[in-house]
Structure formats: structure tokens, C-alpha cells
Amino acid sequence: MNVLYHYPLSPFSRKVRLCLGEKRIEVKLVEERYWEKDAELMRRNPAGKVPILKLESKVLTESTAICEYLEDAYPQPPLMPRSxxxxxxxxxxxxxxxxxxxxxxxxxxxxxxxxxxxxxxxxxxxxxxxxxxxxxxxxxxxxxxxxxxxxxxxxxxxxxxxxxxxxxxxxxxxxxxxxxxxxxxxxxxxxxxxxxxxxRSILADQIPGFPVPPQYANLDF
CATH class of the missing domain: 1.20.1050.10 (Glutathione S-transferase Yfyf (Class Pi); Chain A, domain 2)
Incomplete structure (x- = not known):
């Protein structure tokens, strides 16, 4: 199973989620409190950051590098120009x-x-x-x-x-x-x-203690 270790209000995690969603790559989302730097997180990414994408047998880190890897490995639909x-x-x-x-x-x-x-x-x-x-x-x-x-x-x-x-x-x-x-x-x-x-999955995010404002998930805001 493909797994994305992320935090809901991490923009870097969201960027990868958008790329995965656009390319229709299914992943299991696992919320990671990365600032606690537990041993499993540090094993997956010694930098102690999210997102971390487990894609088949690979473990990928750094959001832009992940997105460009996905663009090369799954070129449709294209998210980078050609020139x-x-x-x-x-x-x-x-x-x-x-x-x-x-x-x-x-x-x-x-x-x-x-x-x-x-x-x-x-x-x-x-x-x-x-x-x-x-x-x-x-x-x-x-x-x-x-x-x-x-x-x-x-x-x-x-x-x-x-x-x-x-x-x-x-x-x-x-x-x-x-x-x-x-x-x-x-x-x-x-x-x-x-x-x-x-x-869609991003608009469903909820952070305990921080109510979702009305315009957040409203497509006609």
C-alpha cells in the first residue's frame, strides 16, 4: 500500500497530496506529528520533516523532489511544461x-x-x-x-x-x-x-481545537 506521512496544515504535505490526487495515485494518509521526531519518523526521514511518501518499495522525501519524481514516473496528466x-x-x-x-x-x-x-x-x-x-x-x-x-x-x-x-x-x-x-x-x-x-481531501481536513470556517470548503466563496 502507498502511504503518505503528512500533517494536515503542512503546505508541503498538501502540495504532494494535490499532485497525487491529480495523477490519481491512491495513498493512505497517515498523520505525523513531525515536531515530536519519534524514532520511526527519523528512520524514514533523518531530516525530521513531512511529507514522506512510501511508494511501493521506495521512501521519498522533500516535497518538490517528490512532485518532480511523480511527474517523471506518472507523466499523465502533465504538471510541468516541456520547454x-x-x-x-x-x-x-x-x-x-x-x-x-x-x-x-x-x-x-x-x-x-x-x-x-x-x-x-x-x-x-x-x-x-x-x-x-x-x-x-x-x-x-x-x-x-x-x-x-x-x-x-x-x-x-x-x-x-x-x-x-x-x-x-x-x-x-x-x-x-x-x-x-x-x-x-x-x-x-x-x-x-x-x-x-x-x-477534496484537503477541504475535508479538520484540526482539533480549530473550527473550520464557512468559506474554507465552500466552492462558491
Whole structure:
């Protein structure tokens, strides 16, 4: 059986889940409290991170490497373009969201509002929350700028770049930290990707102690 060790509000786990769902690869989801770094987790991935994908006889780690492996091993439907220039743009945007957006927004909002409580590391740092709330406006505006010229973030076809962005934004949407009224084009983009069958398991996620907001699973939000 294929198994994905994940955490529901990990954007990196969500990116892999979207890729698996789009390629119709069935997996068993196993929730992993990765910050506890138990022996089994460290054996599967000495880096102590999720996601970890057990695929047949292989154990795969690092979300972008997993997604690119799946793209090579299961090329249909394609989630990467064919030309070198277009592949570069997808990889650039994946790095933008998994590095810059993650550190400037996700860790400061989801990290403070959810993970501090879940991990038992104290109360939210209000300065971090304020910084994250300010930074997300810049990122939404950048997305709007891209989407005014393209159907999808990296071009005219849906790619792993869209999954990277949607994974972070869906985590933030779980805690109602995305102003969808800021940009109609970004809202329309998210509505398109949110309505895909691959997104269904993500919209069913529930974190104990954090009620699901009304707009989170609503396709007509």
C-alpha cells in the first residue's frame, strides 16, 4: 500500500497530496506529528520533516523532489511544461512560495495562530502575526500581477507552481487569513483550483481545537 506521512496544515504535505490526487495515485494518509521526531519518523526521514511518501518499495522525501519524481514516473496528466524556459518559471515560482512566502507569511500566521498551540510552545507573537498580515498583501498583489497576464501562475496551463501557491493559501484560508476581496483575479484562480477533485481531501481536513470556517470548503466563496 502507498502511504503518505503528512500533517494536515503542512503546505508541503498538501502540495504532494494535490499532485497525487491529480495523477490519481491512491495513498493512505497517515498523520505525523513531525515536531515530536519519534524514532520511526527519523528512520524514514533523518531530516525530521513531512511529507514522506512510501511508494511501493521506495521512501521519498522533500516535497518538490517528490512532485518532480511523480511527474517523471506518472507523466499523465502533465504538471510541468516541456520547454526549458517554461520549466524554469514553474520552478522559480515553487521556490517563491515554498521559501519566500513560507517564511514571510505562512510561518508568521499559521505558525503563530495554530502551531504554537498544537506544539505547546506558548502564545502567538503579535509582532509576527502583524508582519505576516502585512506581507500577504504584497504576495497577493504579485499573484494578481502574474494572473492578469496568464491563465495560471506560470503560464497558460496548470502546473506544480499553482499547487505550491494553493497549498500555502489553503492553510491560511483555514484560519481565515486570506482577503479574497483584494483581487478578483486571484479569487477566480483559487476557485478554479479549489474545485478540482484533487482538492477534496484537503477541504475535508479538520484540526482539533480549530473550527473550520464557512468559506474554507465552500466552492462558491
Amino acid at each position: 526549458a524556459d517554461d520549466k524554469y518559471e514553474v520552478r522559480r515560482l515553487i521556490s517563491w512560495f515554498d521559501d519566500k512566502f513560507y517564511h514571510e507569511v505562512t510561518t508568521k500566521l499559521v505558525g503563530e495562530r495554530v502551531f504554537r498551540k498544537v506544539m505547546g510552545t506558548g502564545y502567538p507573537d503579535s509582532s509576527n502575526v502583524k508582519a505576516g498580515a502585512k506581507a500577504i498583501k504584497y504576495h497577493l498583489d504579485y499573484m494578481a500581477w502574474l494572473l492578469e497576464k496568464r491563465r495560471w501562475l506560470a503560464g497558460n496551463s496548470m502546473t506544480l507552481a499553482d499547487f505550491a501557491a494553493a497549498s500555502h493559501l489553503s492553510c491560511l484560508d483555514y484560519i481565515s487569513d486570506v482577503d479574497w476581496n483584494r483581487s478578483e483575479v486571484v479569487k477566480d484562480w483559487y476557485a478554479k483550483i479549489k474545485s478540482r477533485p484533487a482538492f
